[in-house]
Every structure is written in structure tokens, then in C-alpha cells.
Amino acid sequence: MKLTDLCRLVFHFVRTRWLLRFSSRAALQAWQQKKITAFLKQQLPLTPFYQQYAGLTLQELPVIDKAVALEYFQHMNVANISLEQASAIALQSENSRNFSAELDGITVGLSSGTQGPRGVFLTSGKERAKWAGIMMARTMPADLLHSLIFRATPIRIAFFLRANSNLYTTLNSKRIHFKFYDLYEGVDVHLPELQAQVPTILVAPAHILSRLAELKLQGHLTISPQRVISVAEVLEPDDKSRIEAAFGLPVHQLYQCTEGFLAYTCELGVLHLNEEFIHIEPEWLDQEKTRFVPIITDFTRVTQKVIRYRLNDVLRVRDAQCSCGRVSLALAAIEGRCDDILWWQQRNGHELVAVYPDMLRHAITMASISLPDYRLEQHGSELLIAIESGETATINEAMNEMIAAITGLAERLGLLAPNFKSMTYVAGEISSKRRRIRCVSRTDIQHIRHIVEKSAEVAHA
Numbered sequence: 001m002k003l004t005d006l007c008r009l010v011f012h013f014v015r016t017r018w019l020l021r022f023s024s025r026a027a028l029q030a031w032q033q034k035k036i037t038a039f040l041k042q043q044l045p046l047t048p049f050y051q052q053y054a055g056l057t058l059q060e061l062p063v064i065d066k067a068v069a070l071e072y073f074q075h076m077n078v079a080n081i082s083l084e085q086a087s088a089i090a091l092q093s094e095n096s097r098n099f100s101a102e103l104d105g106i107t108v109g110l111s112s113g114t115q116g117p118r119g120v121f122l123t124s125g126k127e128r129a130k131w132a133g134i135m136m137a138r139t140m141p142a143d144l145l146h147s148l149i150f151r152a153t154p155i156r157i158a159f160f161l162r163a164n165s166n167l168y169t170t171l172n173s174k175r176i177h178f179k180f181y182d183l184y185e186g187v188d189v190h191l192p193e194l195q196a197q198v199p200t201i202l203v204a205p206a207h208i209l210s211r212l213a214e215l216k217l218q219g220h221l222t223i224s225p226q227r228v229i230s231v232a233e234v235l236e237p238d239d240k241s242r243i244e245a246a247f248g249l250p251v252h253q254l255y256q257c258t259e260g261f262l263a264y265t266c267e268l269g270v271l272h273l274n275e276e277f278i279h280i281e282p283e284w285l286d287q288e289k290t291r292f293v294p295i296i297t298d299f300t301r302v303t304q305k306v307i308r309y310r311l312n313d314v315l316r317v318r319d320a321q322c323s324c325g326r327v328s329l330a331l332a333a334i335e336g337r338c339d340d341i342l343w344w345q346q347r348n349g350h351e352l353v354a355v356y357p358d359m360l361r362h363a364i365t366m367a368s369i370s371l372p373d374y375r376l377e378q379h380g381s382e383l384l385i386a387i388e389s390g391e392t393a394t395i396n397e398a399m400n401e402m403i404a405a406i407t408g409l410a411e412r413l414g415l416l417a418p419n420f421k422s423m424t425y426v427a428g429e430i431s432s433k434r435r436r437i438r439c440v441s442r443t444d445i446q447h448i449r450h451i452v453e454k455s456a457e458v459a460h461a
């Protein structure tokens, strides 16, 4: 790392860790507003897509989504990089598994999503150093920070992901040994190396951490990291308890996607939005304002603009403020994608009502026996259930428990339980993101209405 980048990293570390503190939420918001105004004033005229909007306030700018961001990719970055150029570099890296390629000093990366077109991100060298400083400030526990500064032994980070990036290896230095474990090769193949690395920090998608936890519980792995961080997918309650039992530590979470570094867990283990760098407008999904889809604006990133970008995720707000003293919004959970929401019909009405994935997860964890891995898919009025293979008797028992738990949930919510059907369990590639709950298609409500009206007519006659 160049000295200027190192200085930048240290500056952002110190600023993020100790200086960006606010006495109240109102103070944070007022400060954010000032930063956003300055950012828009300076950046809109420089970015082709936004030149026509120069002079407008954030609220007056269009809300965009992934489709728009990809369509106008070249006009939303200031490096004049086209989507074709960026995709070609990113795909080349993916295929060669060499992630160090750059385009005029700009790092190009692909999102790890498996649904729909994949997002592409661009970061400059300056932005990478800054990102590394912020990331370290958000994730480094105090004791590790102490040993980073005062001890001779470096910190060793084990990082499991589908794709590496120059962005992540920015962290690599004399004091920090960063090792990427390529999930394309699976998990078990990396065990000897992981064992030899003796990582101080272990970072991986939740279902990979869960697999490592299982191996540790079985005695096949003896690593004892001082921090375990879950990334890239929803942290399911059963995985969380397994990981915590195996490593004897609370699992921390990082919510980092192509569009930015959105949330992290504080020292008390509570998820906080990274509002010192990203402005998040909630698009509320319910009247009680418990769940929202975030519309994000990164007012610190300039190469590629992320302005009023609507993510396809559902976040749930925490009931109470966190006692750590941070005034950034605390979350109870990142629930998953918008299309993980199931829609069931009211018992006494025709409306479809949202059943959020965490409601299902909660109902399933409360079942009287502990259930194996599963998949739930809504196809119209049917709910397809797959249970991880085992003995037939146990699968049947698990299936009955699952149906009872879901039926109970429907009753509590005043909804009609779906028609249950079983489907074959397919574990999926270890390298792909796990999605346990998915809505493939909603109930055709017109169809239901038609049937109800017809039968009412018959009753009338």
C-alpha cells in the first residue's frame, strides 16, 4: 500500500472510530443534511446522468433501482466506464479467479447475487483506502486494535466469499494478513489452510460460518477466532446459535453490498445503519413503521454514484434504541429480499397480506422439535416445503412440525393457511447465496374472487 493510501486509511479509521459522534439523532441528521447538500452541489454537475438535475435537492431527485443503474451505468460514473467494459473485466476476473485487474486505476467488482442481472461496482484507489479505514473502524474489537498497535504478531483475517476484490485486499499489509478463501472451490477443501492460518477474525456468509461451526463442534477444526462476522446473506436463527455455540462468541454482522456499506453490529451486537456515510430513506411497508425498504444515498462515494437507489431488501427496525450510545438507527434484522415476502389471503376477506420471512423463521424456530435445513416456496395458493434429507421417519416428523408451525402462524395472523405440498430438497451450490424462503408467485386474487362470487351466486339461487 502506498504511504498516501495508508495515511488516508488511518485518517478514516480514527475519524470513524472516535470523531464521528453525535449527541442526538437530530444532530446526526442535521450534519448529514449539510454533507448531502455539499455533495450534490459538487457532484451532480460532474456526473452526466445527474447534470440535468443540478441544483435540485435530494428529495427532488429520481428514485432509481438496479435496472436503471445498469442501463445508465456509464452516465452514473465519472470515469466514463461503460457497463460492457466493466462487465468484461469483472467476468474475466471471475473466470480466472484473479481479482486484481483494474481499469485505469479503478477497481471493478461484481455483486455476488444470483438473482437477475448482477450489480457492478467501481471504486478508485482513494475510495478503497477510505473504505478499508471505515471497515476496520466498524469491525475491529478494542483488544484486537490494541494488539494491532502494540504487539508484534499481525492480525489474520480469513475471508470466505464467492469473489475476492481489490477492495478487500486493500486491508492486506504487514500488520494485517488477509487471506481469501474462494467458495467456488467449496468449504472443506480450505480446511487445512484455514487451520494453519489460525485466523483472528473469521468472515463468511452465514451458511458457511454454520458449516465451519459444525466442523468445529465435531472436532475437525480447532480455530478460535476472536471475532466472527457474518456477511452477504440473512443470518438465520439456527445458524446464529450454532455459530455462537461453536466459537463461544456473539456473531457480528456486516451488511455490505455493491451499493455500499450499509450496516454493522456495534460492540453490543446490535445492528446499526452506517448513517455517517450513507443516507437511508425508509420506504415503509406497514403503518406501524416496523419494516422498510431502504432508498440509499452514499454521500461520500464519488466515482460511481449511488443516489436515491432503492434496494430490494426488507429491514426491520429495533423496538428500542441501542444502549451503546450511537444515535444511528438500530435494526432488529435484515430480513431478506422483497421477493422473500409471502402473501397469504385474509381469513375474513379477499386481501392478500404480507407474511415477512422473519415471521416464518420465528415460527419455525419455536417448533417443538429442532428442524433440519429447509426451503419454502410460495407458488400461488400453494406453499412448497422441502426438508433436508434424513431418515424417512424424521423427514415426515419434521414436515408435520413445519406444517403445524406455519398453520399456527397463519391462525395468529388471521390468514388462511396455504395449501401445503412437499418438494425435493436441493442443497444448492455452496458458492451461491442461500435463500430459504421465496415467493415465486402470489395467489391470483382475481381467481379467488371469481370463485367466491360464483359460489355466492349458487348459494343465492
Ligand SMILES: [Zn+2]
Pocket (backbone or CB within 6 Å): 266, 267, 268, 269, 270, 272, 322, 323, 324, 325, 326
Ligand atoms: Zn449499539
